[in-house]
Amino acid sequence: xxxxxxxxxxxxxxxxxxxxxxxxxxxxxIVREIYSPExxxxxxxxxxxxxxxxxxxxxxxxxxxxxxxxxxxLLVNTYWQSNGLLMFKRAQRxxxxxxxxxxxxxxxxxxxxxxxxxSGLQNVTSPAGAKGFxxxxxxxxxxxxxxxxxxxxxxxxxxxATAAACKYLIKAKAKFGNWTLAAASYNAGVRGLSKxxxxxxxxxxxxLLLGEETGRYIFRIVALKxxxxxxxxxxxxxxxxxxYKTIPTYRVKVDTPVTNFVKFAAKFDLxxxxxxxxxxxxxxxxxxxxxxxxxxxxxPEKGYYVK
Numbered sequence: 001x002x003x004x005x006x007x008x009x010x011x012x013x014x015x016x017x018x019x020x021x022x023x024x025x026x027x028x029x030i031v032r033e034i035y036s037p038e039x040x041x042x043x044x045x046x047x048x049x050x051x052x053x054x055x056x057x058x059x060x061x062x063x064x065x066x067x068x069x070x071x072x073x074l075l076v077n078t079y080w081q082s083n084g085l086l087m088f089k090r091a092q093r094x095x096x097x098x099x100x101x102x103x104x105x106x107x108x109x110x111x112x113x114x115x116x117x118x119s120g121l122q123n124v125t126s127p128a129g130a131k132g133f134x135x136x137x138x139x140x141x142x143x144x145x146x147x148x149x150x151x152x153x154x155x156x157x158x159x160x161a162t163a164a165a166c167k168y169l170i171k172a173k174a175k176f177g178n179w180t181l182a183a184a185s186y187n188a189g190v191r192g193l194s195k196x197x198x199x200x201x202x203x204x205x206x207x208l209l210l211g212e213e214t215g216r217y218i219f220r221i222v223a224l225k226x227x228x229x230x231x232x233x234x235x236x237x238x239x240x241x242x243x244y245k246t247i248p249t250y251r252v253k254v255d256t257p258v259t260n261f262v263k264f265a266a267k268f269d270l271x272x273x274x275x276x277x278x279x280x281x282x283x284x285x286x287x288x289x290x291x292x293x294x295x296x297x298x299x300p301e302k303g304y305y306v307k
Contacts, residue, residue, distance in 0.1 A: 046074045046234075054222050055108035055179035060206050073216065073223035078234045083120070084227065088236060090121040091228065092243035094133070098162050105166035113221045113228070114183055115165070123156045123280045131155040134165040144168055151288050152295075157281040180205045180218055188214040249278060249298040258287040268299050275299075 048071055052059045060066050077084060091112075098112045115121065118135040130137050132155040138148055144164035146154040154160045165186075172182035172190055184205050185193040196208055205218060227234045258264050262285060265275040276282060278298040289295070
């Protein structure tokens, strides 16, 4: 009897040990499967397209420094995923406004990406005081016909600011002879870029030794154009429903002073915030309009904002 008892204990011990050994080895196997580099989050190098262009003007990809500079911007903008998704979302809303204005002035469609890198398609203000989607400085805005005063800042009017940017770019293209340098001058200024071209004795953007910001400028535009043209290629996955839609509006003309935009908005079943969202060029809750200028306000279609 004692012999059988010892055999039973021996067999039971073996079974228990076998069970724990199996469980431990299985656990290690599971851990390896979950946390293995082959199955976890990975960072991939990006193949640089052999042909890239800005407004039909080719990047000289055959030069090592050009390849490295575009590689940097492709990597930075591909792996800044949250910002990238926001760019896709906003572009769906605002590119349809920008594109026909560019076309009407004969400006290549690629320049919509210039606005994208300038502001992220938002009415932001830079530390230097540039404003709006196109980041226009006050003197430049006035030079190209934008009204900027205590009541109004049309640099924050997307349509008018896009038209002003087009006028600048037409003038810059006439000066430099190509769209790449015209775009670079949007960042460096016509005078500043001309000075660099003359001092370095070259005539091509890609032959210039420039500071960090202007030196990256065209490459950032081209990288975003490439990524936004082929989102899935660069790992961006979204559905149409995830993108921001253009909000339907109609236009109301105003040719008199407005003493209270809160009360004005209420006439259209809006609050002041909603009115400002669609007319960010209005600086105050009132409009002096001593000159009786005709202003156009965007009013969301009735019922869009449901209270």
